[in-house]
Amino acid sequence: MTSRAVEANCDGLVGPTHSYVGLSPGNIASQTNAGEVSNPRAAVLEGLTKMRRLADWGVPQFVLPPHERPDIGFLRSIGFSGSDAKVLEEAWKTAPALASAACSASPMWAANAATVTPSADAADGRVHFTPANLLTNLHRSLEAPQTARSLRRLFPDERRFAVHDGLPAQPHFADEGAANHVRLCADHSDPGVNLFVWGREAWERWDGRYPARQTREAFEAVARRHGAARAVFARQGVAAINGGAFHNDVVCVGTRECLLFHERAFEDRAAMEADVRAAADGLFEPVFVEVQEADLPMEDLVKSYLFNSQLLVAPGEDRLVLLAPGETRDNPRAHAVAQGLASSNGPIGRVEYVDVRQSMRNGGGPACLRLRVVLTEAELAATNPRQRFGPDLHERLADWGRRRYRDRLAPRDLADPSLIVEGREALDELTGILGLGGDFYPFQRAA
Ligand code: SUG
Numbered sequence: 435m436t437s438r439a440v441e442a443n444c445d446g447l448v449g450p451t452h453s454y455v456g457l458s459p460g461n462i463a464s465q466t467n468a469g470e471v472s473n474p475r476a477a478v479l480e481g482l483t484k485m486r487r488l489a490d491w492g493v494p495q496f497v498l499p500p501h502e503r504p505d506i507g508f509l510r511s512i513g514f515s516g517s518d519a520k521v522l523e524e525a526w527k528t529a530p531a532l533a534s535a536a537c538s539a540s541p542m543w544a545a546n547a548a549t550v551t552p553s554a555d556a557a558d559g560r561v562h563f564t565p566a567n568l569l570t571n572l573h574r575s576l577e578a579p580q581t582a583r584s585l586r587r588l589f590p591d592e593r594r595f596a597v598h599d600g601l602p603a604q605p606h607f608a609d610e611g612a613a614n615h616v617r618l619c620a621d622h623s624d625p626g627v628n629l630f631v632w633g634r635e636a637w638e639r640w641d642g643r644y645p646a647r648q649t650r651e652a653f654e655a656v657a658r659r660h661g662a663a664r665a666v667f668a669r670q671g672v673a674a675i676n677g678g679a680f681h682n683d684v685v686c687v688g689t690r691e692c693l694l695f696h697e698r699a700f701e702d703r704a705a706m707e708a709d710v711r712a713a714a715d716g717l718f719e720p721v722f723v724e725v726q727e728a729d730l731p732m733e734d735l736v737k738s739y740l741f742n743s744q745l746l747v748a749p750g751e752d753r754l755v756l757l758a759p760g761e762t763r764d765n766p767r768a769h770a771v772a773q774g775l776a777s778s779n780g781p782i783g784r785v786e787y788v789d790v791r792q793s794m795r796n797g798g799g800p801a802c803l804r805l806r807v808v809l810t811e812a813e814l815a816a817t818n819p820r821q822r823f824g825p826d827l828h829e830r831l832a833d834w835g836r837r838r839y840r841d842r843l844a845p846r847d848l849a850d851p852s853l854i855v856e857g858r859e860a861l862d863e864l865t866g867i868l869g870l871g872g873d874f875y876p877f878q879r880a881a
Contacts, residue, residue, distance in 0.1 A: 437623065437810045437811060437812065438623050438810065438811055439552065439553075439554065439622045439623040439808050439809060439810045439811075439813075440493075440494060440622055440808070440809060440814070441493070441622050441689070441747070441806050441807070441808050441809075442493070442494035442495070442496060442806070442807045442808070442809050442814065442817075443485075443488055443493060443494070443495050443496070443744075443804040443805070443806055443807075444495075444496040444497070444498050444544055444547075444588065444804065444805040444806075444807060445481060445484070445485050445495065445496070445497060445498065445544055445803050445804045445805075445823075446481075446498045446500070446541055446542040446543060446544035446547065446803055446804075446805075447478065447481060447482075447497050447498065447499055447500050447542065447831070447864075448474065448477040448478040448480075448481050448500065448539060448542045448792070448793070449474070449500030449501065449503055449539035449541065449542060449857075450474055450500070450503075450539070450838065450839050450840070450853070450856060450857045450860050451474065451503045451504070451537050451538065451539045451843070451848060451853060451857065452472050452473075452474040452477045452478070452539040452542070452792065452843070453472045453474075453537065453538070453539065453843050453844075453845055453847075453848060454467045454468060454469065454470040454471070454472050454795060454796065454845065455468060455534045455537075455538065455845050455848075456468025456469065457534065457535060457538060457540075457571060457572075457573045458571055458574075458680065458796075458797065459571075459644060459645060460643075460644025460645050460647075460675070460678065460680045461678070461680045461796075461797040462678040462736050462797065463736075463794060463795055463796060463797035464796050464797045467795040467796070468845075469845060470795065471842055471843065471844045472792060472795075472842075472843045472844075473792060473841050473842060473843070474539070474792075474839045474840055474841070474843055475835060475836065475839035475840060475841040476792050476841065477542075477792030477793060478831075478835040478839055479832060479835055479836075480789055480790050480791065480792055480793070481542070481790065481793070481803060482828055482831055482832055482835070483788070483789075484788050484790055484800060484803065485497070485823050485828070486823075486825075486828050487757070487786075487788060488744075488746070488757075489823050489824050489825075489828070491746070491748050491749060492749050493746065494809070494814060494822070495822070495823040495824075496588060496817065496821045496822055496823060497821050497823050497827065497831070497868060498541075498544050498547065498584055498588070498805070498821075499584060499861070499864055499865070499868055499870060499874070500539060500541055500542065500861070500864075501541045501576075501577060501580045501581075501875075502580070502857065502858070502861060502875045502876055502877055503536070503537050503538065503539060503857060504522055504533070504536045504537045504848070504853065504854060504857075505536040505537075505576050506518045506521050506522065506536075506854065506876075507876050508535075508536050508576050509521045509522065509525045509532070509533070509536050512532065518851075518854050519851035519854065522536075522849065522851050522854060523849070523851060526848075526849040532572070533848070533849065534573070534845065534848060535572040535573035535576070536573075536576070537848040537853075538573035538574075540573055540574050540577065540796075541577050541580070541581065542793065542798070542803065543613075543793075543798045543802040543803060544802075544803060544804055544805040545611065545612050545613040545681075545683060545801055545802045545803070545804060545805060546566050546568060546574070546577075546610050546611045546612070546613050546681070546802070547565060547566065547577075547581045547584075547585070547611055547612070547805050548563045548564055548565045548566060548581060548585060548611050548612060548805060549563070549564050549566065549609070549611050549612050549615050549630075549653075549656045549660075550562070550563055550612060550615075550805065550806065550807050550808075551628065551657075551660035551661075551662045552617070552622075552626070552807070552808035552809070553594070553810065553813065554623070554624065554625050554626065554808070555617075555625060555626055555628060555660075555662055555663045555664065556596075556660055556661050556662065556663075557660075557661025557662075557663070558596075558661055560593070560594055560595060560596045561589065561594065561595050561596070561807065561808075561809065561813060562595075562596045562598065562659070562660035562661070562662075563585050563589070563595070563596070563597045563598065564598045564600065564601065564609070564611075564656045564659065564660065565577075565578040565579075565581040565582045565585065565597075565598070565599065565600045565611070566578065566581075566600065566609045566610050566611030566612075567600040567601050567602075567603050567607065567608070567609050567652075568609070568610060568611075569603050569604075569605065569608050569609075570608050570610070570645050570647040571647075575603070578599070578600035578603075579599075579600075581600075582597055582598075582599055582600070583874065584874075585597045587818055587821075587870050587871070587874065588817055588818050588821050589816070589817060589818075590816075590818065591816040594812070594813050594816050595813070595816070596660075598659060601652055601655055601656070605636075605649075606636035606637075606649060606651055606652075607636070607649060607651060607652040607655060608647055608648060608649050608652055609648060609649070609652040609653070609656065610647045610648050610681055611805075612805055612806065613681035613682065613683045613801075613802065614630065614631045614632065614633075614648045614653070614670070614681055614682045614683070615628065615629065615630055615631070615653075616628075616629045616631070616682075616686065616687070616688040616689075616693065617629070617688075617689075617806075617808070618688055618689075618690065618691060618692075618693060618710065618714065618718070618720055619690060619691075619717070619718065620690070620691065620717060620718035621690070622690075622747075622808050623810075624717065624718070625663065625664065625717060626664065626808075627664045627666060627710055627713040627714045627717070627720070628657065628662050628663070628664055628665045628666065629666050629668060629688070629693070629706075629710060630653035630654075630656070630657060630665060630666065630667050630668070631648070631653075631667075631668050631669070631670050631682040631686070631700070632648045632649055632650040632652070632653050632667060632668075632669060632670065633646030633647060633648045633649070633669070633670045633675055634646035634648075634649055634650070635649060635650050635651070636649045636650070636651040642672060642675055642676050643675075643676040644675055644676060644678070644680065645675075645680070646670070646672075646675050647680060647681065648670070648681075648682075650667060650669075653667060654667065664713040664714070664717075665713075666706070666709040666710050666713050667709075668700055668701075668702070668705070668706040668709065669700065669701035669702065670682050670685075670699070670700065670701065671685070671698040671699055671700055671701050672701060673698045673732070674696070674698045674699055674732070677698065677732035677733075677735075677736065678732065678736040679698075679699075679732075679735075679736070680797070681802075682699065683741065683742055683801050683802065684735075684736065684739070684741060684742055684797075685698065685699035685735065685741050686699045686700075686741055687741050687742070687743055687744075687745050687756075687801060688745065689745040689746070689747070689754065690747065690754070690781075691718050691719060691720055691721045691781065692720075692721045692723060692745065692754060692780075692781040692782070693710070693720060693721070693722050693723065694723045694725070694741065694745065694756075694775070694782070695722075695723070695724060695725070695741065696724070696725050696727070696730065696732075696735055696741060697724060697725065697726050697727045698727060698732060699741075703724075707720075707722055721780070721781050723775070723780055723781065723782070725740075725741075725771055729767065729770075729771055729774075730767055730768060730771050731767070734765050734767045734768055735768070737761065737765055737768075738759075738761050738762045738764070738765035738767070738768030738769075739758075739759050739761055739762060739794065739799040740758060740762045740765075740768045740771060740772060741801075742759065742798075742799030742800065742801045742802060743756045743757055743758040743759070743762070743785075743799065743800055743801060744756075744757040744800050744801055744804065745757075745782070748784075751783060751784070752783075753781060753782060753783025753784070754781050754782050754783060755782075755783065755784045755785070755786060756772065756775065756776070756782050756784070756785045756786070757786050757787075757788055757800055758772060758785055758786070758787055758788070758800070759787065759788065759789070759790055759794055759799045759800055760787050760788065760789045760790075760791065761791075761794055761799075762785075762787065763787045772785045773785070788800055790803060818868075818869060818870075819869075820867070820868050820869030820870075821868050821869070827867075830867055831867065834860070834863060834864065834867065838856070838859070838860035838863070839860070840856075858875075858877045861875050861877075862875075862877075862878065865878070
């Protein structure tokens with residue numbers, strides 16, 4: 435038994451350019467809603483309300499700041515020049531696909547920020563983070579360096595935390611972070627089993643309908659550099675990827691002893707279960723809860739995002755709480771499955787719903803918006819306290835969002851050069867609120 439540890443949640447704050455451009459093939463919501471008008475203000479407020487729900491339950495909750503967008507540095511690196519406004523204007527005129535990638539607010543989906551190994555599982559007793567290189571999609575491949583900077587601000591003490599750089603930016607090491615990783619354990623304080631779910635092998639010829647974003651080799655490298663104990667590697671179901679589960683967390687969620695997943699989630703479910711059981715031997719008895727395709731067909735699964743829920747230990751309750759998106763309640767089949775889970779004698783005692791509709795229309799449910807980090811009390815005390823979320827920070831950030839964010843953004847509005855200034859003013863104020871220092875964003879370092 436190590437010292438007492440809890441699961442903290444670090445949520446990505448939605449950025450001012452939250453939009454529906456349709457940048458992610460294989461992500462059905464992203465494709466279906468392409469071209470629609472977004473509401474960045476509503477999106478940031480929804481995210482804050484979700485954080486508040488967890489903070490009110492006593493779960494340690496942190497805020498990860500948005501990245502600077504449009505990413506003018508990226509556009510300069512591919513040959514656009516002149517003033518910042520000119521760079522954006524030229525990019526939109528001659529290469530709109532590249533310009534729109536430079537404007538995406540995708541860092542909000544913090545489950546893709548990094549893969550995390552808690553100190554109880556790491557060979558050197560530190561908490562390890564590898565920012566995901568996200569190189570399958572151009573807009574997301576821009577995130578890793580700023581994510582590393584961000585994690586180093588939140589977890590600054592190198593004696594306790596190791597924030598690595600992303601893996602080599604090669605298709606062989608395509609990595610999407612914690613969205614494809616589940617940690618099971620008896621209690622968060624205890625050693626855990628690390629289930630790494632990959633979609634393809636580096637040298638395999640992938641001819642699926644949609645991209646397989648995570649390679650086995652990427653996760654093997656992450657486990658090696660973190661010194662991650664009790665690592666289990668399992669292949670994601672090809673049918674799941676082809677059905678629109680672009681990350682494993684669209685078809686699977688787990689915490690403590692409980693792994694909840696869809697019938698199609700794993701290519702070889704029996705092998706996955708046997709490997710997890712073997713790794714857990716002597717520590718705990720895993721509980722596998724499988725939802726059948728007959729009860730929840732892939733199509734309803736992807737619309738309802740039942741599995742993209744947060745599975746939480748709530749204070750004073752011995753069974754787990756599933757915090758599901760409102761879309762799960764709206765879908766009769768998914769709703770019936772959720773009610774069935776709660777009324778059975780299984781590990782889930784209750785289902786609650788939360789509205790993150792703005793994010794859902796990009797394919798990002800409650801679980802996508804957060805990065806889970808298991809921390810001991812001493813580690814928790816070593817985080818940047820200004821990023822710790824509670825009622826005061828909620829009020830300050832809600833006020834900031836209401837003043838700084840637009841309530842309407844069509845994809846073509848992303849070409850508006852005034853977004854550069856609006857975004858920078860908003861982020862400059864945010865660095866003050868979150869205590870990030872005056873050199874956190876590229877525009878601050880250039881000034
Ligand atoms: O990578 N959507 C994100 C959604 C990420 C969800 N994360 C998890 N499942 N953990 C993605 O596909 C859409 C952007 C757009 O269409 O404008 C987007 O990037």
